[in-house]
Amino acid sequence: MTRDGNPAAVLFDMDGTLVDSEKLWTVAMDDYAAHRGGAIRESTRANMVGSNMTRSMLIVLDEIGAPGTAEELDHASRWVAGRMTELFADGLPWRPGAAEALRAVRAQGLRSALVTSTIRSLTEIALDTLGRGSFDATVCGDEVGGKNKPDPEPYLRAARMLRVDPADCLALEDSPTGVASAEAAGCTVLAVPCEVALEEGPQRVLRSSLLDVDFTALGALLAGARPAAGRAGTGIVGDELG
Numbered sequence: 001m002t003r004d005g006n007p008a009a010v011l012f013d014m015d016g017t018l019v020d021s022e023k024l025w026t027v028a029m030d031d032y033a034a035h036r037g038g039a040i041r042e043s044t045r046a047n048m049v050g051s052n053m054t055r056s057m058l059i060v061l062d063e064i065g066a067p068g069t070a071e072e073l074d075h076a077s078r079w080v081a082g083r084m085t086e087l088f089a090d091g092l093p094w095r096p097g098a099a100e101a102l103r104a105v106r107a108q109g110l111r112s113a114l115v116t117s118t119i120r121s122l123t124e125i126a127l128d129t130l131g132r133g134s135f136d137a138t139v140c141g142d143e144v145g146g147k148n149k150p151d152p153e154p155y156l157r158a159a160r161m162l163r164v165d166p167a168d169c170l171a172l173e174d175s176p177t178g179v180a181s182a183e184a185a186g187c188t189v190l191a192v193p194c195e196v197a198l199e200e201g202p203q204r205v206l207r208s209s210l211l212d213v214d215f216t217a218l219g220a221l222l223a224g225a226r227p228a229a230g231r232a233g234t235g236i237v238g239d240e241l242g
């Protein structure tokens with residue numbers, strides 16, 4: 001955290017954290033599987049939450065018994081992106097307390113970024129709901145050179161764009177994949193599970209809803225989640241800190 005006790009920036013995941021869009025992804029994936037005469041098991045879908053399009057579509061292709069060729073992957077990705085464009089345009093429901101959280105971070109004059117695995121074209125539709133003025137930077141799933149969450153690169157890229165140390169940042173995440181990415185980048189994580197349960201961890205604060213979070217006391221939140229040493233800029237994940 002910075003000298004005033006606040007995070008240098010607050011980094012927001014999108015799907016499942018700010019908007020309740022994981023359910024829309026489920027609809028789009030199910031529609032694609034049905035279009036191909038297949039179906040996706042609930043356990044398989046849970047494994048995709050927080051993943052980028054390529055990883056998710058490879059899992060879907062495997063599930064419906066289709067080959068994971070570049071051609072199949074391209075067709076499936078385009079089909080699902082098209083369906084998601086329709087679903088996003090129909091209106092994105094906020095997660096409870098998310099709109100208030102964005103406003104509170106802005107009211108405190110803190111820097112912020114959107115760090116999403118969703119592709120830029122879909123994110124731009126979501127930004128109509130989230131507000132472009134809510135963020136100083138946005139990082140999308142097709143802008144990280146294939147190094148998607150759980151790789152730390154999306155969070156490292158956001159920190160570079162904001163010129164802050166990722167170890168001074170608070171990341172808001174809902175999925176195990178997203179939490180792993182943010183923690184590997186060195187961020188402290190405010191973890192609010194949506195579709196998949198999350199465990200406690202040394203580098204994270206777990207809450208059941210953003211409504212439970214006091215956004216005027218983010219410095220206290222950071223201090224409470226932090227290991228005493230070995231964090232600054234090392235990229236060391238929480239488990240390795242013991």
Ligand SMILES: [Mg+2]
Nearest residue numbers: 013015016174
């Ligand atoms: Mg998410």
